[in-house]
Amino acid sequence: MINDVKTKFSIKDLENLSGIKAHTIRIWEKRYSLFQPNRSDTNIRNYSLTSLQKILNISFLNNNGYKISKIANLEEEEIPILVREISENINKRTKAINDFKMSMFSFDQTLFDSTFNNLMIDYSFQEIFYSSIIPFLNDIGLLWQTGTITPAHEHFIVELIKQKILVSTERAFSNNIVKNDSRTYVLYLPDNEIHELGLLFMNYELTNKGFYSIYLGQSIPIDSLEYLTDFYNDITFVSCFTVKPEAENISDYLEELTRKVLKGTNNKLYLSGRRTQDIDTKNLNEKILIKGSIQGLLDNIELKT
Template identity: 60%
Template sequence: MNNIKSKFSIKDLENLSGIKAHTIRIWEKRYNLFEPNRTDTNIRYYSLSSLQKILNISYLNNNGYKISKIANLSSKQIPAFVNEIANKNNNNNHSVNQLKIAMINFDQSLFYKTYNDLISEISFSKIFYNVFIPLLDEIGLLWQTNTITPAHEHFIVELIKQKIILNTEKALSNFKVSKKANTYILFLPENEVHELGLLFTNYQLTNSGFHSIYLGGSVPLESLDFLTSQYNDITFISSFTVKPDKDQIEKYLSKFSNTLLKDSNNKLIVSGRMTSLIDNQTNPKIIVCNSTKEVIENLQQV
């Protein structure tokens, strides 16, 4: 059975393209840009080709093309103009749009083609910051508005995860140990599994020649306590996306500090959505960051 989403409401088009539904309706009536279908109960819906077209139109419009000019282009000219501009300007918005289509269609081939085109032009770090992070930010909003399902999110996240792991393996094949003595231990607290940012941080550390130990998701503090008997000058790195719970964050950090940081040179760097709930963090050994990029910037100073 084919479960690929092929019918889109005008609200879906708005959420995916960033163009207001009211504007889409005006363009539809004035320029005949789209031909919506109707269900048996007379509800309008749009096809996958309409979604691709609105993404391309949005891209051209954002790059200075007036809608009246776009309306005069043929169905073959529109994507050709998009590719021409994308190749000339090295614009990442087109890549983000392509990855959205790959996600909607569960299309691994399109994901790999888009990624391979990018990696031939820019570094993996730039792909992560300039393409993957904007894509993931949009995916969060699309999921909240029911434009996509959790399955779509899991599909694209797992593909991105594969690329991070692949690039980490490449970095390890050329690994040269830095003179820096620190050990970096990357982990997620118990019942936390959102690890993309942590995986990328591990890639950056490995690529820079630092000794990192990646423990992954749902790690109890007791496991970390054992490592303090094996290494000195540890920088722990974590991300709180859904855990610890709101009313447990301060307690968790206090226990972490008393168990793993007290009377040592150890530090903790933490990021993630839940860190916005941390009040009056004054422990100099705990650094709270707003993003993965900020975590990596702090690592350069540790």
């Protein structure tokens, strides 16, 4: 819906996006005339997409040693030029996160692609994901909680990130021969869980390291997992519980899964995600491993091989 597209931002939005306190932005605005906010009928400030881009650039310069007084003396068109020059030499990944934010707010796939491709010149896909994409996704979580972004923004950028993971996974699959097929990794999300970026990246990492993995994706019922046990003898199921199962249902879910796909087998279940905090680990089946992150699970997989 076009109404979901956000083109006006509060001073709190600018604070959330740039990391610069609203009080500081007001001082800079008054002392250096860096921004020209619009005002509503009730005299409340709101800022344009252009102002958002400017504050992100100013934040980048300020974090790289430029005093605000010096930035204020730059011509309007000099600021993005200086940002580009600095980003070519230092802190390229920090600049990339700002550009990812800008591509999200302006729905600019070209900017996203050029930023990503520029990172690929110097870094591997894994390095980009851990040092740029994950911090960016963490920022998205905060922006969502504070109402700074809309569903349109989130869906747009998440789909672009998915595309990069899928392309990298396909490339890894073509370039790598399965080195270890004694254990099968089955990656899935439980019913009504749709947050799959972490799981997609996990699938990429497994594929890139030569493991045999089956990616099932979103919203998979336990009965479908049970079906796979007829085909493979040693399965490590991998999942990420972000919003599902709900806290009151998670114990019942794990009990059913243990009964149907783990009990009496060599199978295991590896879990990460926010919802795992709701799991009572005191009586947890020894076949279930919980880690706080995808990286934690990957580290455990590498140790076990």
